[in-house]
Amino acid sequence: MxxxxxxxxxxxxPAGFISGLWRDHGLxxxxxxxxxxxxxxxxxxxxxxxxxGNGNDVHVAxxxxxxxxxxxLGWQPLFDLPLLYYPAGATLLTNALGPLVGFISLxxxxxxxxxxxxxxxxxSFLLTGYFMYLLARTLGMGRSAAFFAGLYLLLAPMHVxxxxxxxxxxxxxxxxxxxxxxxxxxxxxxxxxxxxxWSMATAFVLLLALLHTGIQFxxxxxxxxxxxxxxxxxxxxxxxxxxxxxxLLLALSSVLIVGPLLLRTAGAALNPALDIxxxxxxxxxxxxxxxFFFPPTHSILFGEITARILxxxxxxxxxxxxxxxxxxxxxxxxIALLRKRKQTGVWASLAGIWLVLALGPTLQVFxxxxxxxxxxxxxxxxxxxTELPGLNFLRTPGRLMQMGFVATGIVAAGGLGWLLERFPRxxxxxLAVASLFLLAENWPRPWPQMxxxxxxxxxxxLAADDEIYGVLDLPLTADxxxxxxxxxxxYQMYQMVHRKGIAGGYIPRTYHVHPTFPCLFEAERPTPDxxxxxxxxxxxxxxxxDLPGNNYRYLVLHKPREAYSDYNEGSSPGWQxxxxxxARYLSGREPLLDDQFTRVxxxxxxxxxxxxxxxxxxxxxxxxxxxxxDRNWRWARSPAxxxxxxxxxxxxVLEITPSHLYTARDGRVLDQRGQLHVTLNNRIxxxxxxxxxxxxxxxxxSPGLQTVTLTLEAGNFRPAAYGESDSRWLSFxxxxxxxxxxxxxx
Numbered sequence: 001m002x003x004x005x006x007x008x009x010x011x012x013x014p015a016g017f018i019s020g021l022w023r024d025h026g027l028x029x030x031x032x033x034x035x036x037x038x039x040x041x042x043x044x045x046x047x048x049x050x051x052x053g054n055g056n057d058v059h060v061a062x063x064x065x066x067x068x069x070x071x072x073l074g075w076q077p078l079f080d081l082p083l084l085y086y087p088a089g090a091t092l093l094t095n096a097l098g099p100l101v102g103f104i105s106l107x108x109x110x111x112x113x114x115x116x117x118x119x120x121x122x123x124s125f126l127l128t129g130y131f132m133y134l135l136a137r138t139l140g141m142g143r144s145a146a147f148f149a150g151l152y153l154l155l156a157p158m159h160v161x162x163x164x165x166x167x168x169x170x171x172x173x174x175x176x177x178x179x180x181x182x183x184x185x186x187x188x189x190x191x192x193x194x195x196x197x198w199s200m201a202t203a204f205v206l207l208l209a210l211l212h213t214g215i216q217f218x219x220x221x222x223x224x225x226x227x228x229x230x231x232x233x234x235x236x237x238x239x240x241x242x243x244x245x246x247x248l249l250l251a252l253s254s255v256l257i258v259g260p261l262l263l264r265t266a267g268a269a270l271n272p273a274l275d276i277x278x279x280x281x282x283x284x285x286x287x288x289x290x291x292f293f294f295p296p297t298h299s300i301l302f303g304e305i306t307a308r309i310l311x312x313x314x315x316x317x318x319x320x321x322x323x324x325x326x327x328x329x330x331x332x333x334x335i336a337l338l339r340k341r342k343q344t345g346v347w348a349s350l351a352g353i354w355l356v357l358a359l360g361p362t363l364q365v366f367x368x369x370x371x372x373x374x375x376x377x378x379x380x381x382x383x384x385x386t387e388l389p390g391l392n393f394l395r396t397p398g399r400l401m402q403m404g405f406v407a408t409g410i411v412a413a414g415g416l417g418w419l420l421e422r423f424p425r426x427x428x429x430x431l432a433v434a435s436l437f438l439l440a441e442n443w444p445r446p447w448p449q450m451x452x453x454x455x456x457x458x459x460x461x462l463a464a465d466d467e468i469y470g471v472l473d474l475p476l477t478a479d480x481x482x483x484x485x486x487x488x489x490x491y492q493m494y495q496m497v498h499r500k501g502i503a504g505g506y507i508p509r510t511y512h513v514h515p516t517f518p519c520l521f522e523a524e525r526p527t528p529d530x531x532x533x534x535x536x537x538x539x540x541x542x543x544x545x546d547l548p549g550n551n552y553r554y555l556v557l558h559k560p561r562e563a564y565s566d567y568n569e570g571s572s573p574g575w576q577x578x579x580x581x582x583a584r585y586l587s588g589r590e591p592l593l594d595d596q597f598t599r600v601x602x603x604x605x606x607x608x609x610x611x612x613x614x615x616x617x618x619x620x621x622x623x624x625x626x627x628x629x630d631r632n633w634r635w636a637r638s639p640a641x642x643x644x645x646x647x648x649x650x651x652x653v654l655e656i657t658p659s660h661l662y663t664a665r666d667g668r669v670l671d672q673r674g675q676l677h678v679t680l681n682n683r684i685x686x687x688x689x690x691x692x693x694x695x696x697x698x699x700x701x702s703p704g705l706q707t708v709t710l711t712l713e714a715g716n717f718r719p720a721a722y723g724e725s726d727s728r729w730l731s732f733x734x735x736x737x738x739x740x741x742x743x744x745x746x
Contacts, residue, residue, distance in 0.1 A: 082501070104124070136410060530736075
């Protein structure tokens, strides 16, 4: 592949090995290191005491770094997370942030968790600029133009904004590194053995991208396919067979190196209990076209202008829409396309592809989403991208601009390179002016710093106990505006000390329904479609059964402290909820420990089954209740599950009244009748069901908790496949589920 931006075949090392290394690599590394320290300031000033940002995303990233350290030491599996959602566990394979940052953090753990996180911040910035510099040099640019290319990516607004808490955005270096290795792998002027090594290197970088974040893996994969297609079009007829061999070599390397992890990730994503499909959220995270031409809001010089102007026209900039194209880069891109179109056209096309995809599923301009007097939206390619198998996890289209910044930086640096060649006597001045304007436009304000909450002394005591069991932390949240699973990130920080299981876990793409304590975490309310003996069924939580039944030894009530701005005794709903929980379930019990940080209660070792009422609750694969007039229904995806609890052996009848049934025959979508498979304890009953008619299924319940699965024989369908806007997988819908107790006596 030859998309060089100069007439040189390759850059040459200057005379002298040491001086050559310094001029080609050492000086660039030093400059990018100094810039990284400045752009992330005051990270280096609080290296071992504070971390940048102010949200729970920082806590989660730090927890993942800790988990990787534990895995390297052999104390935890790498991709399984058995201590979250204990005892069900979770997976790292479907998380937005993968384990790569954890490996980067390993050298810094000696100085504590803050140093581990801050070390990742600085190394990520340094390597992002340096790898972009190497790509530009590999494409034949001079050192000055290549330095500018690295500076452009280093200052890319989405990259810089990552310091506020999005660790995936802080490390963009794998994107240019992947294009560099691809360029070498498809270079037809090198020998077979070098081609093999570069093909393996390309596949390895692709693996690193998958280990970092799925969205970067997607960007690298699609960019690779695009550049290979361009190369196939441009290669001379006599070299197509040789190029085909290189492509085959690259494909085989990718299958061998990336394939196993990719297959394992795909398998984890197929788990119906996980909430993977988040593509519908893309509409809320798409950038407005105008945001590409306004400076980022974090800019110290121009950010206030953007923050004042855009909201007036209905545009609310966020960290997910920091897609600004530099005012300095745009004229340089124009120069490159005018003067070096042959060399820069491919990179400009690549930039254009990712820019269009970053706009999201529909176009938004000046805050408007529909156009003409018909009020029609403009559908964009992103809407079809998320329809591809395995890509429905995408939810933030603006992040696709990360690869757009790489390609735009190459084109802009190509334009600057032409100016440096055209005016060699003013080369230093031109580089300085372009760099200073780029720095002035994008230099951020000092980032807010936060301290980690102090660890309660009780958890340091637990750290000495090697046995694994669960700890339930209260409150579940400080305020209902903070999702309960997000608030669990604070308890993940404590887990890094005590190493015991916790009930929550802030891990994106996790369970639809909490697998261990759904009624505690989801706060389900009685609904008209879920009944026990004809009355709305509550979703109860019974500590005397649920906690010891899941190997939880301690319940810890965290007391409010002045340092917790969102959690105080006087006004926090979370504290009030925790105290009410204590009064309801722990009244009359003496705490094991009561200090300035916590009040700790021990749990019985065996569950009290007699404390359970007979209840019915929704399990996995159910959607929200829908209503129209006096009708209501709830869709399910097969297999859908129901959760039962019973204090004793008893026979009950599950009454099912369907409202919609999918059919897989005669080209029809819905039918009046179907066959429903009901499974309890590996015993399957096949029940004929009909719309509007109540089917009765006898069930023999055992003492304790059990799960029943409902599977429609016809399977699932997507309304979108029949021209509708609903992209969900659906199987059947019920108007009502009633659990009727046949014998209520003991």
